[in-house]
Amino acid sequence: xxQLQQSGAELVKPGSSVKISCKASGYTFTSxxxxxxxxQPGNGLEWIGWIYPGNGNTKYNxxxxxxxxxxxxxxxxxAYMQLSSLTSEDSAVYFCARGTRExxxxxxxxxxxxxx
Amino acid sequence: DVxxxxxxVSLSVTLGDQASISCRSSQSLEYSDGYTYLEWYLQKPxxxxxxxxxxxxxRFSGVPDRFIGSGSGTDFTLxxxxxxxxxLGVYYCFQATHDPLTFGSGxxxxxx
Numbered sequence: 001x002x003q004l005q006q007s008g009a010e011l012v013k014p015g016s017s018v019k020i021s022c023k024a025s026g027y028t029f030t031s032x033x034x035x036x037x038x039x040q041p042g043n044g045l046e047w048i049g050w051i052y053p054g055n056g057n058t059k060y061n062x063x064x065x066x067x068x069x070x071x072x073x074x075x076x077x078x079a080y081m082q083l084s085s086l087t088s089e090d091s092a093v094y095f096c097a098r099g100t101r102e103x104x105x106x107x108x109x110x111x112x113x114x115x116x
Numbered sequence: 117d118v119x120x121x122x123x124x125v126s127l128s129v130t131l132g133d134q135a136s137i138s139c140r141s142s143q144s145l146e147y148s149d150g151y152t153y154l155e156w157y158l159q160k161p162x163x164x165x166x167x168x169x170x171x172x173x174x175r176f177s178g179v180p181d182r183f184i185g186s187g188s189g190t191d192f193t194l195x196x197x198x199x200x201x202x203x204l205g206v207y208y209c210f211q212a213t214h215d216p217l218t219f220g221s222g223x224x225x226x227x228x
Binding site: 035037044045046047059061062063095097101102103104106107108109 | 151153155157159164165166167170171176208210212215216217218219220221222
């Protein structure tokens with residue numbers, strides 16, 4: 001069965017960077033896009049971008065250009081998102097989700113808290 | 117960016133009754149390939165969102181036929197007939213036709 005296992009919660013300082021992971025299993029990792037979605041506390045969902053692990057192609061929401069960097073490691077079937085120059089506005093839960101158009105399987109989410 | 121406006125913001129429904137959620141788009145969601153990439157997701161309390169409906173009206177695997185998606189162009193509706201306790205949560209529409217992909221602001225379904 002398809003599973004997306006995300007890394008654990010992060011507490012990070014303002015101005016620093018964090019890299020969170022999403023390990024895929026149960027399907028061919030290189031055949032589907034991996035999307036990333038942000039959810040701030042009590043708020044709705046915001047699409048960050050996708051990566052196609054088959055060739056490394058990426059597409060970003062312009063709002064996250066320079067903030068988020070998506071990568072993927074085919075050997076371990078793991079997708080990564082690095083967030084840089086963190087501020088309190090980056091405190092949120094971040095989800096990975098498999099999909100081409102529809103997001104059919106989601107990870108459990110990673111809570112990132114930015115605090116000094 | 118495409119703005120998806122969901123109404124109502126919240127909905128309180130008696131078990132067994134029908135619920136209806138509207139999603140209106142600021143642009144047509146029909147893609148050049150003829151498909152309309154409008155989806156519906158449910159986020160149950162404390163969980164990740166889950167896919168219910170894709171391409172306006174197709175139910176994802178395992179989704180009960182109580183969930184019915186319809187619409188075209190810029191106007192879309194999700195109907196839930198015979199609401200059950202496990203249906204509570206926040207419903208989001210989502211469009212994958214135009215970049216950037218965008219979500220509606222959500223509709224919270226509560227059980228009376």
